[in-house]
Amino acid sequence: MSPSTRRLIVNMGWLTLVILALWQGLYALIGDIALRSPLATLQFTAKFVTTPQFATHLAETSKAFVLALSIAMASGLAIGFVLGLKRFASDIFEPFLIAIYSVPKITLYPILLLVFGLGLSAKVAFGAIHGIVPIALFTLNAVRNVKPVLLKTARVMGLSSTTTIRTVIFPSALPEIFAGLRIGFSLTLIGTLLGEMFASQRGLGFLLMNAIGLHNVDVIVMLTFLLTGFAGIAGIVLLLINRRITAQA
Template identity: 55%
Template sequence: MLGLWQGLHAYAGEAAIASPLAAFRHLSGLLASAGFWSHAGATLTAFAGALVISALLGIGLGLVLGLRRFAGEVAEPILAGLYSIPKVTLYPVILLVFGLGLGAKVAFGVIHGVIPITLFTLTAVKGINPVLIRTARAMRLSQAATIRTILAPAVLPEIVTGLRVGFSLTLLGVLVGEMFASQKGLGFLIVNGISLHNVKQTTAVILMLVIVAVAANGVLLWLDRRFIHRAA
C-alpha cells in the first residue's frame, strides 16, 4: 500500500497528493496541536451519538421485524430500496430539520448506518431454527422475553457483523455531514484543506481516518470471529 501510495505521488506530484513521509510528518504536527483535537473531539462526539442510535434502533427494529415474519418480508425490500437512495440528496431536508451543527451530523450518520444494521439483524432472525420460536410460544413467553432469551443470543454473531459494517458507514455519514453542514470536525478539515489547496492537511487527515477505521474494524472482526466460534 505504501509503495502504491508513493508511486501515485511520483506520478501525480505534490499538487495532487502528499507523499507518505510528508503525510506522516504533517499528521504528527496536527496531533501536537490543540486545535486539531478540538476538531477530532467534535467528530468523535457526533460519531458516538450516531453509532449508539443506529445500533439501538437497527437491532431493535431488526429483532421486531424478524419476529413478525410477514412484516419482515414486507419491510426488507422497502429498507433495501431506501438504502439505495444517494444520501447526499437528503442533505437539504436534513439541514432544514436539524439545522447546522451536531444534530445534522448525527442524522447523516444514522441514515447511513441504521438500515444495514437492521437488515443484518432481520436476516439473522429469519434464519433461526423455527423450533426455537415455537418453543417460546409454547412456553407463552412475551415478545420482549422471546427477544431477550432466545433471539438475541441466537443472532449475536450476525449482529456483531452488522455493527462492524454499520460502524464504517456511520463514520462515513458523519464525515459527509461535517463536509456539508458543519464548521468543525475532521470532515470540515478535509473540505477546508481542499478549498485552500492544502494537500498535506487533506492527505494527513484522511490517513488518520484510515488508520482509525482499519484498527476499529480489526477489533470488531476479532469479536465477530470469536462470537461465531463460540456459536459453532
C-alpha cells in the same frame, strides 16, 4: 491467538506494505503538487495531532459519531427485532428498508440541513440514516432465520417471550447481528464525515472540506491518512470480534 487471527494480522501487514509502496510510487510520479510522501505525512501528522485546533475538531467529530452510532444501533436493533419477529409487519416494511438502503443518501443532505439547520444535529442525523438500515436489515434476517427447533424448544419449556428473546433468539442471532453492526459502524462513520463535509462548520470532515477548498495538500493527505487508518484498524478489530463470535456460535 488462533491461527486464523494470526493469518489475518500477517495479511494486514502485507497489505499495509503494499499500500505504502504504492503510495510512495504514486508520490514519485506526481510530486508535491497534490501528494506528500508517506514519511512527510507521518511527520506532519505527528506535529498536527498535538495542536489544540486538531483536538477541538476531533472532539466534535467523535461526539457526532458516538451520538449517530448510538441512535443507529438503538433504532436499527429495535426495528430489526420487531420486524424479525412479526412476519406480516416485515412483509410490509422490509421493501421500504431495502429501498432506503439503495438510495444515494448523499442527495438528501440539503433536506436534512433545511430540517435540522447547520450544526451537530444535521450531521448526527446524516450519520444515523446511513447506519440504521443495514443494522435493521441484518438483525431482521438474523432473527427471522433462528432455527425453528430452538423456538419450539423454548415454547415446550414454557419460556416467556422476553426470556425467549434474551436466552434463545439473541444468542443464536448474534453473529449475524454483529455483522450488521460492523457494516453499520463503517457506514455511520462515513455518513458522519460526509455530513461534516457538507453540513457543518466544525469537525474533521469540515477540516477536510476546508483543506480541499484551500488546496492545503498537507492537511488533505494527513486527514485521508488518519481517517483511513482509523477506519481500517477499527474495521479489523470488529472483524476479529465477529469471527470469534461466529466461531463460538
